Amino acid sequence: MKNILFSLFLLLMIGCQNIETEYDGLLMTGTESNEFVKFAIDEQGSYAISVTSTVCVQQDVKVYIDVDDEALAKYNTKYGTQYVMVPQNAYKLENKEVMISAGQSISSSALVSIINKEELQDGIAYVIPVSIKSVDSGMEVIETNRTIFLKLSKTILFAAPFVGTTTTTRNFPLDEEDIITGIQQYTWEVKFKAQTFDRRVTSEPIKLGGIYNNMLRFGESGNPGNILEVYAGTENKLIAKTEFMVNTWYMLSIVNDGKTLTLYVNGIKDNSMALTPYEYQFDGVEIGQSLKGYEAAQLFHGWLGGIRYWSRALSAREIRTNLCGVNPNAEGLEACYQMNEGQGNVFYDSTPHQRHLRYPENINVQWTEVENKCVE
Incomplete structure (x- = not known):
């Protein structure tokens, strides 16, 4: 809930804010600093994610996001890690279509929720990767920031x-x-x-x-x-x-x-x-x-x-x-x-x-x- 309220606060109070990057485009919010984010499932049942434009958009932009198993496989291959995808019946992604309204740079939020903790085994490093899949405008996606990796964290x-x-x-x-x-x-x-x-x-x-x-x-x-x-x-x-x-x-x-x-x-x-x-x-x-x-x-x-x-x-x-x-x-x-x-x-x-x-x-x-x- 704190995560959701903070995202709403950003939208309401900050408004449109440009981000300095090598070139303009769309990215998963927060990945410009760290593509891996801790999702403390003992403290919160849901995690709010959004998409950011590096410049204020001139018209409404629809962005389609989804869980991306392939992105996690590529990450494991690149870094030699052995992160495991969360079992499909243990989570859900609500609202796969988010909107960046005209004059803004941050989209509406989507929620990733853990709905069945019993499916999660102790000792396994679970991750939920969520990627930008498509955009209904001509805006480009910054490839290095296309995916946010939610690393599940709990107390064992x-x-x-x-x-x-x-x-x-x-x-x-x-x-x-x-x-x-x-x-x-x-x-x-x-x-x-x-x-x-x-x-x-x-x-x-x-x-x-x-x-x-x-x-x-x-x-x-x-x-x-x-x-x-x-x-x-x-x-x-x-x-x-x-x-x-x-x-x-x-x-x-x-x-x-x-x-x-x-x-x-x-x-x-x-x-x-x-x-x-x-x-x-x-x-x-x-x-x-x-x-x-x-x-x-x-x-x-x-x-x-x-x-x-x-x-x-x-x-x-x-x-x-x-x-x-x-x-x-x-x-x-x-x-x-x-x-x-x-x-x-x-x-x-x-x-x-x-x-x-x-x-x-x-x-x-x-x-x-x-x-x-x-x-x-």
């Missing part, structure tokens, strides 16, 4: 297990048929929240976990306990610039494109380093430090909110898209442990590969964080 609640015990510290080897070898590029992601960064043993680091001979440790080589080191193989160590805080959720994304190792923290690049090409393998997941005798000495006190492993290097744009969740069928996603079961001692892999992580029956996982929030 998730549970998380406490892994600050020696019993939850464990290595989970994959079955032989599930092991992937010869990997040259990869991305692995870990979501965590620390209860404390205090060491159990002064001379020992704190190990968050690892995959193959890649691992994450805090407080190595005399660094403070909240300084992260990322290992890729045995020779490469990247030290994070972020000073991590307790009781704060972070998403770590470690990307190896075959030449460079890059760390992203909550979707923002933290640091990177050059690498010598190396072949990796995905043969299991380690939580904490499972090496006998070090379980307690390098214990991480905190929670895990998910682990993902990809057999390709993700782009920064993809990482930011997937901060709250991911499509389990995404290209190259080999395992996705959302760790939001809320009970039990199995972390289920949501991908079709079904590489589940199972604790022995006698180990109880503590689910002490059950109402965490992530805003897409």
